[in-house]
Amino acid sequence: xxxxxxxxxxxxxxxxxxxxxxxxxxxxxxxxxxxxxxxxxxxxxxxxxxxxxxxxxxxxxxxxxxxxxxxxxxxxxxxxxxxxxxxxxxxxxxxxxxxxxxxxxxxxxxx
Numbered sequence: 538x539x540x541x542x543x544x545x546x547x548x549x550x551x552x553x554x555x556x557x558x559x560x561x562x563x564x565x566x567x568x569x570x571x572x573x574x575x576x577x578x579x580x581x582x583x584x585x586x587x588x589x590x591x592x593x594x595x596x597x598x599x600x601x602x603x604x605x606x607x608x609x610x611x612x613x614x615x616x617x618x619x620x621x622x623x624x625x626x627x628x629x630x631x632x633x634x635x636x637x638x639x640x641x642x643x644x645x646x647x648x
Contacts, residue, residue: 539574539603539628546634550574556582560590567595572641574624577604585618592619599644601636603628 543550551570553559556579563570573591577584588600602615605626612623621640624633 539633542628542630542633543574543637545630546637548637556580556584556587560587563591563598564594567591567598570598572599572601572637572644574601574603574637577602577606585615585620588620589618597644599640601640 540550540552551562553562556575559573559575560582563573573588575584575587579587582590584602584604588602591598591600596619599621600619601622601624602620603624603626615623621644622636624636
């Protein structure tokens with residue numbers, strides 16, 4: 538669903554269903570990616586763990602974490618590890634789009 542929304546917004550997403558595959562792809566060409574959007578709950582490597590691994594190789598990569606757990610208390614530790622935004626599911630297209638734009642604008646205005 539997120540991939541379709543991104544395509545509809547004019548982005549060119551690369552979608553994978555495995556966090557391990559995502560990490561492998563990212564490590565093979567980290568500059569190919571402008572943003573990473575990941576789910577929190579995944580087998581083997583959770584979304585926050587994936588984010589930490591990605592940022593270890595490229596600290597400037599902006600990461601948005603998606604979660605079905607709707608508790609604001611989870612935002613503090615997420616931001617502390619460097620994740621730029623938390624998006625709650627189910628996605629509201631306009632909020633998702635605004636979050637992506639804000640994260641990208643902030644990330645690339647700082648560089």
